[in-house]
Amino acid sequence: MTKVPQDARARRKLTNSVKDSVRGMRSELALLNRRISARLELRDGDLDCLELVARLGPVGPSALARAAGVHPATMTGVLDRLEKGGWLTRERDPNDRRSVVLKVRPERVGEVFALYSGMNAALDEICAAFTDSDLLVIADFLDRTATAGHAATRDLDESP
Template sequence: MAARGVDGSASGEEGRTRSRRIAEAKLSLRELRIELAVLNHRVGSRIEIKDVDFDCLDVITRHGPISPSALARRVGVHLATMTGILDRLEKGGWIVRDRVESDRRAVLIRGVPDKQRDIFRLYDGMNRSLDRILENYSDDEIDLVVDFLRRCTEAGQSATDQLAKGSDP
């Protein structure tokens, strides 16, 4: 059994090895973020959508229908900027603005499913690669990966919320 520090953490070489593993995991997540951002940029370029517009479209299709103000808060842009983004997406046929029956001034934004197929086809290569990668993992290992990614997503959302409120992490 390895020696433990006062706080219960590993000490000595075991602690340094663990620290290196954690640093490598964080670095790997940063590298993944970069590669996914480049992939998303290339997909957006193919369908002639700006990066921020593409991010908004992704949020709309995954979490919509959504109000313009909720979407602006979610992606961190000013509501006036959001109006321009939504105008471009609507002009391109990617979204529809629906009036809320109970409040004629309120609008909900939703994606257009037929247009989403164009985007999904551009991700076929990545999806096939992920299928090949994941087929080498057991169900328990995939569950662990999913749990890790979900928890990383929640940590990212929490950090984003803190920054949006003006507080430091």
């Protein structure tokens, strides 16, 4: 067995620590989202779709289904529940009157923000401890991680 130089071992250990932290963050954020879903009386996947509409919207149901990785028939049920709950509206697409676009109902957004306020305050406090340069590196890391997750999902979708 080839002996790995100490600096390579330290680098591998540090990289594994970052990976463990990303997994831990994913787990904790998933738990937070489940708790918030329960408080809002939404299913977990419904909250995810609502967040996507807020981020991407106005967006069509087919585009939302693709972004969420959900079958269009399943998406119909999600949208029915969100519309019935007063979370979003289906409106005629101004560019194509045969289509609809989904929009989050702005009067309901405050309910979601209120539940995330503790986490948002914690993130503000965490970010305050870093320099602007540090935050640029962190933002770049998180963007690259999200892009890698998207690519890994796409690869799984394309493999048998």
